[in-house]
Amino acid sequence: MTPILAVNNLTKAYGPLVAVDGISFAIPAGSCFGLLGPNGAGKTTTLEVIENILPPTSGDILYKGQPRSRAFQNEVGIQFQHTSLLAMLTVWETLQVFQALYTDGEDLDALAEKCQLQEFKHQRHENLSGGQRQRFLLALALVNRPQLLFLDEPSTGLDPQARRNLWEIVHAVKASGKTIILTTHYMEEAQHLCDEVAIMDHGRIIAQGTPEALIHAHCEGVTVVLPRHSFRQPLETLPLSVQEMNGAVHIQTSNIDDCLKQLLSCQVDLSDMSVYSPNLEHVFLNLTGRHLRE
Amino acid sequence: MRFRRIWVMFKARNWEFFRDRASFGWNFLFPFLLVAGFGILFGGREPTAYKIGVFPAPTGAVAVASLDLPEAFKETRFLQFVGFASQDDALEKLRHHKIDIVIRTGPPPYAYWINDAAPNGHLAEKIFQASLTGGADTALLRKGRITTAEIRYIDWLFPGILAMNMMFSALWGVGYIVVRYRKNGALRRLKATPLTAFEYLSAQMLSRIFLLMFTLVVVWFGCDLVFHFHVEGSLGHIFLLFFLGSLSLTAMGLVLAARGTSEEFTTGTLNFISWPMMFLSEVWFSLEGAPGWVKQVAQAFPLTHLLQGIRRIMNDGAGLVDVWPQIAVLLLMTGIFLSVGAYLFSWDQ
Numbered sequence: 001m002t003p004i005l006a007v008n009n010l011t012k013a014y015g016p017l018v019a020v021d022g023i024s025f026a027i028p029a030g031s032c033f034g035l036l037g038p039n040g041a042g043k044t045t046t047l048e049v050i051e052n053i054l055p056p057t058s059g060d061i062l063y064k065g066q067p068r069s070r071a072f073q074n075e076v077g078i079q080f081q082h083t084s085l086l087a088m089l090t091v092w093e094t095l096q097v098f099q100a101l102y103t104d105g106e107d108l109d110a111l112a113e114k115c116q117l118q119e120f121k122h123q124r125h126e127n128l129s130g131g132q133r134q135r136f137l138l139a140l141a142l143v144n145r146p147q148l149l150f151l152d153e154p155s156t157g158l159d160p161q162a163r164r165n166l167w168e169i170v171h172a173v174k175a176s177g178k179t180i181i182l183t184t185h186y187m188e189e190a191q192h193l194c195d196e197v198a199i200m201d202h203g204r205i206i207a208q209g210t211p212e213a214l215i216h217a218h219c220e221g222v223t224v225v226l227p228r229h230s231f232r233q234p235l236e237t238l239p240l241s242v243q244e245m246n247g248a249v250h251i252q253t254s255n256i257d258d259c260l261k262q263l264l265s266c267q268v269d270l271s272d273m274s275v276y277s278p279n280l281e282h283v284f285l286n287l288t289g290r291h292l293r294e
Numbered sequence: 295m296r297f298r299r300i301w302v303m304f305k306a307r308n309w310e311f312f313r314d315r316a317s318f319g320w321n322f323l324f325p326f327l328l329v330a331g332f333g334i335l336f337g338g339r340e341p342t343a344y345k346i347g348v349f350p351a352p353t354g355a356v357a358v359a360s361l362d363l364p365e366a367f368k369e370t371r372f373l374q375f376v377g378f379a380s381q382d383d384a385l386e387k388l389r390h391h392k393i394d395i396v397i398r399t400g401p402p403p404y405a406y407w408i409n410d411a412a413p414n415g416h417l418a419e420k421i422f423q424a425s426l427t428g429g430a431d432t433a434l435l436r437k438g439r440i441t442t443a444e445i446r447y448i449d450w451l452f453p454g455i456l457a458m459n460m461m462f463s464a465l466w467g468v469g470y471i472v473v474r475y476r477k478n479g480a481l482r483r484l485k486a487t488p489l490t491a492f493e494y495l496s497a498q499m500l501s502r503i504f505l506l507m508f509t510l511v512v513v514w515f516g517c518d519l520v521f522h523f524h525v526e527g528s529l530g531h532i533f534l535l536f537f538l539g540s541l542s543l544t545a546m547g548l549v550l551a552a553r554g555t556s557e558e559f560t561t562g563t564l565n566f567i568s569w570p571m572m573f574l575s576e577v578w579f580s581l582e583g584a585p586g587w588v589k590q591v592a593q594a595f596p597l598t599h600l601l602q603g604i605r606r607i608m609n610d611g612a613g614l615v616d617v618w619p620q621i622a623v624l625l626l627m628t629g630i631f632l633s634v635g636a637y638l639f640s641w642d643q
Contacts, residue, residue, distance in 0.1 A: 051486060053642070070488070078486040084478035086306045088313040093306075100302040101487040 002065040004029040004148055004179045005050070010059035012042075012049050019045040021203035022059070027196075029147075032170075032180040034194035036187065036280060038290070042203040043183035044081055047152050050181070051078050063148070074102055077146030079137050081153045081183075085125055091136055092121045095143055102144035115139035115169055131162030138169060149173065151182040155189055167192055187280035199284055206287050211280055218286050219278035221254035230269040238266060245291070252282075299489050303497030304504075311467075311505055321505075325459040325513050329452055329521065343372050344418045345583060347384040347393040351377030355583050362399045367425035376583035390609060391450045392580030394418040406437060411446045445609045449524050453532075453604045454577035456513060460506050460536065461543050461571060461597050465564050467502045468547030473560040476642060485641040495639065498551075499544050506540040507533070526611030532604055534614070538621060539600035542628040546596065548635035553643060571595045576602075599623045 003026035012020040020042045027033040035043040048054045050061055052068060063072050085094055092108070099105040112118050115135045120128060128136060134154060141149060154170065155163040163186075170193055174180055184190050190197050191211045198208040207214055226249050235242050235249065239262055243250045253259035256275065263270060276282075285291060312318055348361055356377035358368050367373075376393055378384035384396040388409050395418040396407040406422060408415035419437075475481045484494060510533070517523070525532065550567070554560055574581065574588065575597035581589055592598045603620030606612035614621070 053482060053485060073486070073488045080479070080483060080486070082479060083483045084475070084480040085483060086310060086475075086480060088310040089306060093309065097302045097306045098487065101299050101484075101489050103488075 001028065003027050004064060005181065006060075006062040006065070007046075007050065008060040008062070010046065010049060010061065011057045012045050012054065013057045018203055020049065023198075023200070023203075023205045025198050025205065025208060027179060027181060029179050030177050031195040032174050032182065032193050034190040034197040035181070035183045035200055036185070036190040036194075036197050036284070037183075037200035038185055038284075041185075041200040043185075043200055044152055046200070047150055047181070047183055051076065051150055074104070074144065075147050077141035077144060077149045079141040079149075079151045079154060081156065083137065085140075087126070089125060090122050091117055091125050091128070094125055094136075095121075095139060098140055099143045104145050106143055106145045108143075111139050111142060114172060115142070116165070131158055131165065134158060134162070134166055135169065138166070138173075142173065147179065149178050149180045151180060153183055153185070155184070155186065163189070187284070191280055197280065199280070199287065201284075201288055207283065214280060214283045215278050218283040220252055221278075222252075222256055223276045223278060223282060224251040224253060224256070224259060224263075225249070225274045225276065226251075226263075226268065226270070227272050230272060232267060238262075243285075252278075252286075296493065299493045300497045300500070303489070303494060304501045307498060307501035308504065311501070321459075321463060321509050322513055322516075325455050326517060328455045328459075329448070329517055343374060344395070344414060344421070345393040345580070346373050346375050346418065347378055347387060347396040347582075348375055348399050349378040349381055349384045349396065351375075351379075351399060353377055353379055353383075354586070362401065363397065363404070364425045367422055370421055370425060373421070374583050387580070387582055388415075389445055390580075390605065391445065391447055392576075392582045395422065397422065408437075409445075413447070446524065448521050449609060450605065451578075452517065452521070452523060453608055454575075454601055456510060456536070457539060457575075457597055457601050457604065458572055458577045459513070460510065460540055460600075462568060463506055463509065464502060464540060464543035465547045465550065465568055467505070468498055468544055469550035469564055470557070470560055472498060472548075472551035473554050474557055476640075477555040477557060481641045491639050491641065492636065495548055495636065499541075499548065502544045502547070503537070503540045506544070507537060510536055510540075523608075525608050527607035527613065531607050531614055531617075535600060535603045535607065535617065535620070535624075538624040538628070539596060539604075542596040542600075542624045542631065545628045545631035545635060549631050549638070552635050552638035553640055555643070571597050574598070575600075596624055596627045599627075 006026040008024050009022050010020055010024070011018065011022050023046065025033070035046060037043050045054065049056045052073060061068060086097065089097065092112075095108050095111070099108065112121050115138055117132075117136060117139055120132055125133070125136060138151070138154065141151070151170070155166050158166065167189070170180065174193070180193075182189075182193065195210065196208070197211055197214060198205045199214070200206070207218065209217070228244065228247050228249055231238075231249065235244060240251055240253070240259065251259060260270070281291065348356065348363070351361065354377060356375050358375055361368060361375060378387070378396075381396070381398070384393070385407060387393045388396050388407060391409065391412055394408070394412060394414040398405045404426075406419070408419050472481070546567075550560065550563055570591070572578075574592040575595050576592075577597070581592060599620040603617040603624075606617050606620075
């Protein structure tokens with residue numbers, strides 16, 4: 001089956017600076033695809049080239065198997081990471097204005113219900129809180145009943161509750177059969193929403209697959225984390241492979257029993273110990289030696 | 295092109311304008327205050343410089359020493375002498391408040407003409423009379439009056455103030471707003487929709503023209519209640535000229551809005567264009583006696599042609615046929631500005 005979007009060897013350079021360096025991926029219709037990576041990895045640039053906002057330096061972008069035509073802009077919905085809108089308009093008026101720019105349109109009452117805009121739909125959009133604004137921008141991206149939805153860092157800056165709330169809405173959108181491509185630097189977001197993830201760093205895709213497959217391929221067992229002061233001896237003398245980051249010692253192990261026995265035998269204080277199952281953060285850490293939000 | 299898209303962008307821009315109450319109110323208050331201030335309180339001209347039309351003399355600025363006028367008058371400070379070939383030419387300028395007094399050169403008896411509606415004319419007359427003290431000269435003086443209907447200063451000034459207000463509103467309302475939207479990313483958001491640059495710019499232009507004409511009508515009739523303007527020609531023709539002027543000035547605004555994301559740079563560019571246009575298009579004072587190159591520069595401004603056409607209709611009763619050169623120039627400028635603006639336009643650079 002032809003993917004709804006295929007990106008082949010895409011490059012975007014600004015003079016000597018290569019922001020996106022020959023990446024390729026394909027997205028099946030109805031799935032949620034995530035570009036995960038730290039700030040500056042090239043995620044937003046990739047998205048904006050696909051959205052037709054920026055011209056590519058080289059490479060092909062195929063929508064439904066064809067180069068993007070004028071119909072492309074009509075069939076996609078876009079939520080920008082940073083954007084401004086027409087001033088002095090209410091939420092409802094802005095939805096009406098944007099809907100009129102497209103040939104097809106979602107029922108606005110149903111959309112407001114889905115994105116939980118009812119309470120503030122007659123307020124000026126400049127006066128919304130962070131969570132309200134993100135839900136409003138999501139509604140704006142859905143106003144034309146898009147087949148392909150772009151979400152650029154949709155939950156950045158939101159508190160955990162507002163983020164969960166937004167995820168629920170994105171889940172509902174996904175359940176309605178739309179294809180979603182999103183960028184994020186939150187591994188929880190990618191793990192929670194995406195069917196497939198491409199991890200980007202320095203403009204390149206360094207790993208790609210389902211979150212489970214990536215974790216399985218790049219992480220072993222669990223991670224034991226202890227504060228540095230729990231260790232009396234130099235870390236090099238431990239009979240375990242450890243990494244020290246930000247004052248904490250990370251130990252990955254496939255056998256938690258053996259690991260704990262060895263730590264006890266070395267007289268390590270385990271009272272502040274935490275044990276984590278591996279996630280995409282660990283995948284990125286193992287691939288690059290850095291945290292996603294460093 | 296879809297008219298629905300133009301229509302919603304037109305409506306959105308109008309909502310923005312009408313809801314920004316401070317800016318909305320200022321658009322009406324500003325021209326009214328200017329008319330009141332300059333038209334009533336000060337008579338509208340700088341107080342110390344007087345333009346003396348002389349004939350027969352070489353056209354334009356003349357060498358004072360060569361004029362056959364009383365020596366004391368020629369040596370008076372703050373006088374600028376402007377030459378005319380004939381009496382008719384000079385009186386025409388007097389009627390239009392472009393000069394303050396007309397004097398026939400040559401041996402006595404001197405003859406002079408003033409415009410009774412112009413306060414500066416009476417002051418210039420006093421200066422001329424004072425320079426003739428000494429008996430016989432005074433007796434030889436002959437005072438004339440312009441025979442056609444006089445034009446009040448307020449009737450000459452008012453179209454200028456309205457046109458100037460229109461210029462600022464057109465240039466800033468389009469040029470500055472579009473650059474601001476480009477800088478804050480709103481244009482980028484619109485670029486992500488099927489809206490085309492042509493549709494967006496058309497909506498911006500139409501909205502601004504609608505607002506300019508709306509403001510014009512309100513201010514015109516509001517001021518008319520107070521100042522009772524004399525309109526020799528057709529008010530409909532005047533408004534048609536204003537419409538063509540708003541078209542070309544708004545199109546000029548589109549050229550300034552075509553590129554750039556710096557509001558500071560755009561402010562500088564707008565000032566660089568609007569201030570010379572204001573001073574050289576005869577909004578406040580006439581360019582009679584100014585160097586030829588200054589007059590040529592003034593011809594490059596749409597405001598010059600707009601004002602020439604409107605004053606001819608308002609003050610002289612000219613018809614559309616009489617002002618066809620101004621109409622043609624305004625339409626030509628609109629075409630050029632639109633083409634350049636559309637060619638250069640960028641959503642995000």
